[in-house]
Amino acid sequence: MxxxxxxxxxxxxxxxxxxxxxxxxxxxxxxxxxxxxxxxxxxxxxxxxxxxxxxxxxxxxxxxxxxxxxxxxxxxxxxxxxxxxxxxxxxxxxxxxxxxxxxxxxxxxxxxxxxxxxxxxxxxxxxxxxxxDLxxxxxxxxxxxxxxxxxxxxxxxxxxxxxxxxxxYSVPYVFMIWGFWYSTKLFSAKGWQPPTTWAEFLTLCAEIKKAGIAPFAYAGKYPGYVWEAILAMAVKNGGLDVMKRVDNLEDGAWRAPALKQAAAAFGELHARGFLLQGTEGLNHTESQARHNAGEVAIIPNGSWLENEQKDVAPADFGYAMFPVPALSDKEALPQTALHAAPGAGFIVxxxxxxxxxxxxxxxxxxxxxxxxxxxxxxxxxxxxxxxxLPADAKPGLKSAAAALSAAGTNTVDWRFNSWYAELGTELDAATGQLMTGRITADQWADRLQKKADAVKKDSSIKKFSR
The missing domain is CATH 3.40.190.10 (Periplasmic binding protein-like II)
Structure with missing residues (x-):
């Protein structure tokens, strides 16, 4: 059924x-x-x-x-x-x-x-x-x-x-910024620097693993935390039209080379053993708790993280973030580009x-x-x-603001998951399988294209475009 x-x-x-x-x-x-x-x-x-x-x-x-x-x-x-x-x-x-x-x-x-x-x-x-109507x-x-x-x-x-x-119809109140979050205390103690390219990121992950720390973890029960990073990487690599075509339900949009390459890159984290053991079973608070405890070095998250963890993170943790690393040396957008968008919508x-x-x-x-x-x-x-910003702004907020300033107008976003909830649900499921090695990047793209095609053909679903 x-x-x-x-x-x-x-x-x-x-x-x-x-x-x-x-x-x-x-x-x-x-x-x-x-x-x-x-x-x-x-x-x-x-x-x-x-x-x-x-x-x-x-x-x-x-x-x-x-x-x-x-x-x-x-x-x-x-x-x-x-x-x-x-x-x-x-x-x-x-x-x-x-x-x-x-x-x-x-x-x-x-x-x-x-x-x-x-x-x-x-x-x-x-x-x-x-x-x-507002x-x-x-x-x-x-x-x-x-x-x-x-x-x-x-x-x-x-x-x-x-x-x-x-x-x-909605007033998004928060300007959210996504990226890879880390502890400045840990990175400073180990002499690690935030990477700018995926090759540098993989090298850093190998160093972190040698130090006895899991390099990367995400909320496995909520794969949106990691597919957000996959999509951001794809847009930086292939340009803004990558997700615009997805949003507009264009034929073959999910099979774009940039999307498949970004998915393959993240799938490699499992193959290389760079994921925290048991990541697929964690919820967001559990993954963040492991981050606070120093068991994992980097997690994908948004600018709400510091406030969410204010009562449980060590006082000297030193939240900071860096943009999702660039997939290659030849990118459509600058390395500083990041996923930043209005959120936390209020409706009447x-x-x-x-x-x-x-x-x-x-x-x-x-x-x-x-x-x-x-x-x-x-x-x-x-x-x-x-x-x-308030005079007493916390380090994570300052880091996110600095990242946004460095990005300038080079911010990326998408709308498909708010327009077509079932497509977002399918992306959750497919990404969960991708990150555990159960499907390949090509299969991931094919699965999402199939769902997008079904949404496009369903006349009962109102269509939107940008």
């Missing part, structure tokens, strides 16, 4: 004991989002015309960034200006499990931090008309300067990433009781005060322009 994908469950209402709005809406591809009308008087203090005495439920993903930023920064800022709003705060590690029944039942919260491994399938929600928010005056629109204080790439076929449910209050809350978040204090608390960058 074939297990239905999450998108299929959302679309057809499978495995649910009742039929609700989400299932019904998703049965009509391309259903428009319900427009939230003003329910209060529009004024300088209430530019979106929200109901000042209505509810505002905020659901935060309690993951690497925790939920304290909402409780101690953004929510107090919002209530200081709108004290009569009935604000309710919810934190959960299971966004989809917690909220999918509420979408189906027609009682979603106003604001959702749609993040984590169990995030909602945003493309399916957009297709079903369940997510608020154009009114982006066209509203910014919190700090009424002369500027909200869209003008966000990085342009954040607006683009949060949009589906040109319509904004169109069917919630007070969606205009949800948009007003997001307007609060993208203020300079809201963004600056957030960076200081959780040690990460935001998508708000002009929000500077």
């Amino acid at each position: 074939t297990t239905p994908t999450r998108r299929q469950v959302l679309r057809a209402g499978l495995a649910l004991p009742f039929t609700g709005l989400l299932a019904a809406a998703c049965a009509s591809p391309g259903a428009p989002a319900v427009q939230a009308t003003a329910t209060g008087a529009i004024s300088a203090g209430n530019p979106l015309g929200m109901d000042e005495g209505g509810p505002l439920e905020i659901v935060i993903f309690d993951g690497g960034y925790g939920d304290a930023y909402a409780r101690t920064i953004h929510e107090p800022m919002f209530l200081a200006k709108h004290p009569k709003v009935q604000l309710k705060h919810v934190a959960t590690k299971e966004i989809s499990g917690t909220l999918q029944p509420r979408f189906v039942g027609g009682t979603p919260p106003e604001v959702i931090n749609n993040d984590g491994a169990q995030s909602l399938d945003l493309a399916a929600l957009v297709q079903g008309g369940q997510v608020q 154009t009114p928010l982006l066209d509203a005056p910014s919190w700090d300067d009424p002369g500027k629109k909200v869209r003008d204080v966000l990085l342009p790439v954040a607006v683009e990433t949060g949009s589906f076929n040109g319509t904004p 449910a169109a069917q919630s009781k007070n969606p205009r209050a949800g948009m007003e809350y997001l307007r609060t978040m993208v203020s300079k005060e809201g963004a600056g204090k957030y960076s200081g608390l959780v040690s990460t960058l935001t998508t708000v322009q002009g929000a500077e």
